[in-house]
Amino acid sequence: MVPYGAPMNIEDEYIKNVEELPSCPEIALEVLLIAQDEECDFQALADKIDRDLNLTANMLRMGNSVIYGYMKKISSVKDMIVRLGLNNVKLIAITSASSALLKPSKEAYGLAYGALWRHSYATAILASIIGNYAKVDNEATLYTAALLHDVGKVILDRPLQAEILNREPPEQKMSFVDFEDYILHTNHAKVGMALLESWGLPDDICIPVGYHHLREMSDQADMNTKIVYLANLLIENMGILLTDPEMYNFNVHDQEDPAAVMAEVPNFAGNKEFIIDTFFEKYSDGLSLL
């Protein structure tokens, strides 16, 4: 366990010391990496996916649920790429590859089985719709950053649980991230970024994860960071969260107003209602697959 006041790289210490490091299964990680490449070789992607039976089965289930009932069922990953297009298959691969990591319950965060997964999936769907309007170049990168934005909670769940028992609760109300900093001297955004860096994922994914709660830097932030920040906040405001506000007697919401970031994301404000409607359609379609 990391001692209080440990000087540097406390995030790496948590990642190193956590008893069961949630390693991204090797093939899932390779699929994540291949799918980020805009010019990704679909044969290489299909070959990798075919090596993992669970991933293949999960993807075929998801792929078949998005085609019309009377059409011939999709029977292989290559067939899925031909029928649904490489971009859709990349997003399905990223979703399937991340599910095992995000599904289990996270007790310290008051998250039942599947709750973090639904929140992450909702954030990814919304971010990618916002990203299409904002004309971001790499949808897979934005989608992955949004899907994995809270992955640090997977690492910090146990240390947070253990430390809470030894600590006096804070007297004043605070945001969840401040609460993590108070108890652990780091937070899930920083630890998530360190984990994804250790897996070799690109900065376009790691940085939005590391800064998804940091309003102050949004002026200088890149577009993926702004969109992940905005999507997470909107999903939280819709109530697709998470931790019971009464759980630690602190204020879960970060009292952030998304308005300033909304204005910085191209084509968001004028299309907000349509974006939210499209989100609910896609999200409710996707829920049956999760």
Ligand SMILES: [Fe+2]
């Ligand atoms: Fe978060």
Ligand SMILES: [Fe+2]
């Ligand atoms: Fe979140």
